[in-house]
Amino acid sequence: MRACFTTNQFDLATLDGRRALSRELSLPLVFARQVHGAEVRWVGPGSETAELPTGDALATGAVGIGLVIRTADCLPLLLADPRAGLAAAVHVGWRGLMAGVAEAAVAELRSAGAANLLAALGPSICPNCYQVGPDLAAAARQAGHVTGRGADGTPRLDLAGSVAARLRRAGLRAIWRSPECTLEDDRFFSWRAARDTGRQGGVIALEPPPPPSDRPTRAPRLPTHAGEASRLAAP
Numbered sequence: 001m002r003a004c005f006t007t008n009q010f011d012l013a014t015l016d017g018r019r020a021l022s023r024e025l026s027l028p029l030v031f032a033r034q035v036h037g038a039e040v041r042w043v044g045p046g047s048e049t050a051e052l053p054t055g056d057a058l059a060t061g062a063v064g065i066g067l068v069i070r071t072a073d074c075l076p077l078l079l080a081d082p083r084a085g086l087a088a089a090v091h092v093g094w095r096g097l098m099a100g101v102a103e104a105a106v107a108e109l110r111s112a113g114a115a116n117l118l119a120a121l122g123p124s125i126c127p128n129c130y131q132v133g134p135d136l137a138a139a140a141r142q143a144g145h146v147t148g149r150g151a152d153g154t155p156r157l158d159l160a161g162s163v164a165a166r167l168r169r170a171g172l173r174a175i176w177r178s179p180e181c182t183l184e185d186d187r188f189f190s191w192r193a194a195r196d197t198g199r200q201g202g203v204i205a206l207e208p209p210p211p212p213s214d215r216p217t218r219a220p221r222l223p224t225h226a227g228e229a230s231r232l233a234a235p
């Protein structure tokens, strides 16, 4: 399995940026037409050249294609069970959070046979920076999500914290979280910092399992340094 989160080195809002990332990773990439919903779309070989699937979670059981979710402050969530040969990339903004897109992707992978899911939460806007309106804060709190208040007393939403809590509740134990805030860190595109901005992404791809003798004995390690593709050890 390979997984990474990108920086503003690649602007995935542009065709040039998408092609450059595909070349960098030596992988055909599948992107989505993201609509802030909770629909999971299965993709496979050939999807990279077909029309973009509409949905906020891409799932696959096929090796050798990269699933990519594009974000600028929203949370890119990657899920995989390398042993079962299943992976998903998920786009979680506040609408997706409220719609339950993360849980939907987990349920979809499990229904396809995933048993031990690993999760990686990429760079997103941090709760200190993510000021939201009082109505959304109240609805999120009501739904059991993590909210708080900033120094000025205005409501804040903890996107990554809320998703991590939902994943734990769904039974996931291996959850990696990026420490970066896309608004504060100028290596990332931020919709809140500049509305007319590009997109970074989260990428996950399945690889053929290694022969048994080559299997590493150490535990699977979750990604990654932003902007750099890192290879994950299969369990």
Ligand SMILES: [Zn+2]
Residues within 6 Å of the ligand: 125, 126, 127, 128, 129, 130, 181, 182, 183, 184
């Ligand atoms: Zn921040």
